[in-house]
Amino acid sequence: WQVSFSNPYDWWDNRRDKKSPRQHDFKHKDTGEALWLDSDIPDWITRRLKFFDQRNRCYDEEKSRRGRLSDYI
Helix, strand or coil: CHHHHHCHHHEEECCCCCCCCCCCCEEECCCCCEECCCCCCCHHHHHHHHHHHHHHHHHHHHHHHHHHHHHHC
16 A cells, blocks of 8 residues: 555556446556455555545646636636
């Protein structure tokens, strides 16, 4: 998990698109290594994921605001 947090953009985030609960939650883009979110994961992982998701949500909102503004210019 520490490696995934140090380079989060090297990993595919499949949490929203999982077709099966048995499917991995994250997969490394180059090595194919997979990570799953289980009920027994440490709290620090959950906290880091919430922080990462929140930061990405803010970035996406900012990006969409800029896109809409450029439609009017």
